[in-house]
Amino acid sequence: MAARRAAREVSAARGALRVAVARSAARRASIMHEARGAREATPMTRRYLEDLKIGEKWMSEKMTLHAEDIIDFGCKFDPQPFHTDMEAAKAGPFGGLIASGWHLAAVAMKLCVRARLFGETPIVGVGADELRWLLPVRPGDVVYVERELVEIITHPDKPKRGIAKGRIDLKNQRDELVMRLYGLTSIPRRPADDLK
Structure with missing residues (x-):
């Protein structure tokens, strides 16, 4: 009897996961369509290191984290009960389902890429310093990025970049800081021909 009940629970969980994955795929398709439209509608220019100013700030669009997305990411990349199972998470250290910190880092990256903060210049990450997860993010929370340029670094042995x-501060709908990191991005220097 217990084995049948366990089998039914596993079957129900698999069904719920299939639905969550289908919803997530539909949402991804919609986002990609929006991103293509934004790129086509907004002319962008390439930004070089010389164009950047310490103290530059911007804020991204907002993004809602849904339970299905949290569970999907958790199952794939951080399979702990408080990221993958609504019921088991209630007994966990956070009292409910929360997003993986790695999920939050990926969300922050997505929001930065979609904002096109360097115009047509791609974001070529070379590292991250001081990554900290400060508050849990739960299903239904709405997050956004506030970014400030704090340092510009040049190296004589790398004259082209x-x-x-x-x-990079990830905040929730209450403007609470939930994650902070310092992102290091390789940016091209302005070509000598452009300086004339």
Whole structure:
């Protein structure tokens, strides 16, 4: 009897996961369509290291984290009960389902990429410093990124590129800081022909 009940529970969980994955795929398709439209509608220019100014700030669009997305990411990349199972998470250290910190880092990256903060210049990450997860993010929370350029680094042995160091704060709908990191991005220097 217990084995049958366990089998039914496993079957129900698999069914719920299939539905969550289907919803997630539909949401991804919609997001990609929106991103293509935004790129086509907004002319962008390439930004070089010389165009950047310490103290530059911007805020991203907002994004809602849904239970299905949290569970999907958790099952794939951080399979702990408080990321993968609504019921088991209630007995866990956070009293409910929360997003993986790695999920939050990926969300922050997505929001930065979609904002096109360097115009047509791709974001070529070379590292992250001081990554901290400060508050749990739960299903239904709405997050956004505030970024500030805090340092521009040049190296004599790398004359064609430099590093832009930005403080990346992920905040929730209550403007509470949930994650902070310092992202290091390799940015091209302006070609000598353009300086004339």
